[in-house]
Amino acid sequence: xxxxxxxxxxxxxxxxxVLACLIEKDVQFEVIPVDMSKGEHKRPEFLSLQxxxxxxxxxxxxxxxxxxxxxxxxxxxxxAERGNKGLYGTDPLAKASIDQxxxxxxxxxxxxxxxxVFQLAFAPRMKLKQxxxxxxxxxxxxxKVLDVYEKRLSQTRFLAGDDFSLADLSHLPNAHYLVTGTDxxxxxxxxxNVSRWWNDISTRQSWNEVLHLHKxxx
Amino acid sequence: xxxxxxxxxxxxxxRVLVCLIEKQIEFETVDxxxxxGEHKEPDFLKLQPFGVVPVIQDGDYTLYExxxxxxxxxxxxxxxxxxxxxxxxxxxxxxxxxxxxxxxxFQPPIYNLVMNVLFAPIQGxxxxxxxxxxxxxxxxxxxxxxxxxxxxxxYLAGDFFSLADLSHLPFGHYLVxxxxxxxxxxxxxxVSAWWDNISNRPSWKKVVHEYKYIV
Numbered sequence: 368x369x370x371x372x373x374x375x376x377x378x379x380x381x382x383x384x385v386l387a388c389l390i391e392k393d394v395q396f397e398v399i400p401v402d403m404s405k406g407e408h409k410r411p412e413f414l415s416l417q418x419x420x421x422x423x424x425x426x427x428x429x430x431x432x433x434x435x436x437x438x439x440x441x442x443x444x445x446x447a448e449r450g451n452k453g454l455y456g457t458d459p460l461a462k463a464s465i466d467q468x469x470x471x472x473x474x475x476x477x478x479x480x481x482x483x484v485f486q487l488a489f490a491p492r493m494k495l496k497q498x499x500x501x502x503x504x505x506x507x508x509x510x511k512v513l514d515v516y517e518k519r520l521s522q523t524r525f526l527a528g529d530d531f532s533l534a535d536l537s538h539l540p541n542a543h544y545l546v547t548g549t550d551x552x553x554x555x556x557x558x559x560n561v562s563r564w565w566n567d568i569s570t571r572q573s574w575n576e577v578l579h580l581h582k583x584x585x
Numbered sequence: 586x587x588x589x590x591x592x593x594x595x596x597x598x599x600r601v602l603v604c605l606i607e608k609q610i611e612f613e614t615v616d617x618x619x620x621x622g623e624h625k626e627p628d629f630l631k632l633q634p635f636g637v638v639p640v641i642q643d644g645d646y647t648l649y650e651x652x653x654x655x656x657x658x659x660x661x662x663x664x665x666x667x668x669x670x671x672x673x674x675x676x677x678x679x680x681x682x683x684x685x686x687x688x689x690x691f692q693p694p695i696y697n698l699v700m701n702v703l704f705a706p707i708q709g710x711x712x713x714x715x716x717x718x719x720x721x722x723x724x725x726x727x728x729x730x731x732x733x734x735x736x737x738x739x740y741l742a743g744d745f746f747s748l749a750d751l752s753h754l755p756f757g758h759y760l761v762x763x764x765x766x767x768x769x770x771x772x773x774x775x776v777s778a779w780w781d782n783i784s785n786r787p788s789w790k791k792v793v794h795e796y797k798y799i800v
Binding site for chain 2 (some may be wrong): 403418419429430432433434436437440441444445459460462463464466467469470471473474476512515518519
């Protein structure tokens with residue numbers, strides 16, 4: 368039984384972010400399902416672990432953490448010597464550059480991409496009405512962000528520099544759903560450098576193992 | 586060579602300033618006029634391609650995103666000033682957790698409130714009353730969770746002040762002092778005590794006194 372436990376559906380973008388990081392760092396883990404369709408995440412037992420009622424929750428021995436990007440940083444620090452040692456940088460300046468782009472992902476990429484993934488990939492499945500205004504607004508926002516990425520990725524191979532890092536990894540879940548689960552793939556594929564970058568990061572073995580867990584976990 | 590911080594009149598740059606003061610790091614500031622659109626001009630976009638503040642320059646080195654900047658300096662200057670990252674890897678994990686909570690759950694609804702209640706009138710654009718109401722509701726829910734947390738610990742990450750608490754200062758200040766929503770904090774005993782505690786730190790008082798909020 369693994370000491371590391373991750374609570375939540377593997378399909379969740381935030382859960383996937385943590386799983387990708389654990390796999391990159393070669394850390395064994397166990398996924399504990401949380402049935403959100405039955406409201407398990409809003410029940411007292413779960414809220415005692417995550418008071419905002421969100422997934423994932425992460426446990427490693429005595430420590431219990433939430434917020435996927437915090438969990439990733441913790442995993443990289445605790446298991447610095449394992450797996451991909453450069454994932455969170457091997458010197459302070461590299462680490463700062465990675466943090467800058469993890470923040471850019473959280474502040475600029477995540478809000479519009481999450482809104483689009485929900486509206487275009489999940490709302491139809493949940494039989495909820497799509498909001499065209501929200502879709503238009505967020506598509507415009509995301510296009511502007513990807514223009515900045517296009518320019519950046521003409522200068523460096525990956526976002527924080529020439530090595531794959533936590534910053535690129537952080538983008539995988541939302542980008543995956545947009546590219547494979549909606550008809551908005553052109554946002555990525557029609558920008559030459561973003562397209563190259565997306566190909567590089569989405570074909571990493573760690574991400575493919577996460578996709579395998581999407582199909583097979585419990 | 587002294588750290589240069591761009592945009593001191595605004596919220597997010599103040600997150601950097603208070604951190605630098607806590608860590609006893611010398612800095613100078615460079616004004617950026619957001620209302621005149623200076624942040625969208627080519628010279629600024631060369632420094633910060635998303636066209637937002639802050640950005641810092643430290644010699645040849647440029648860094649943006651306030652929470653990346655504070656992490657960098659808190660770690661680089663670990664040996665001086667206030668310890669802001671906890672003492673162990675586990676404590677740091679909890680600091681990171683509440684820093685992320687601030688970024689995703691605390692600042693966004695307050696930012697929406699500030700844009701609609703404070704900036705819209707200046708810019709002559711209509712305020713979105715639905716957005717204001719949604720923001721008020723969100724903030725109340727988030728502060729209920731903080732109330733519970735702060736009934737069990739003096740600070741967000743435990744019994745020590747950290748980057749997690751510090752990160753709340755700029756937009757907490759807007760909420761309590763400028764948007765007329767002070768009651769959201771004052772009605773919650775532990776949140777209120779925590780707010781008084783962190784906002785009365787000499788570092789924050791210095792920031793508020795020397796770098797006036799633009800509204």
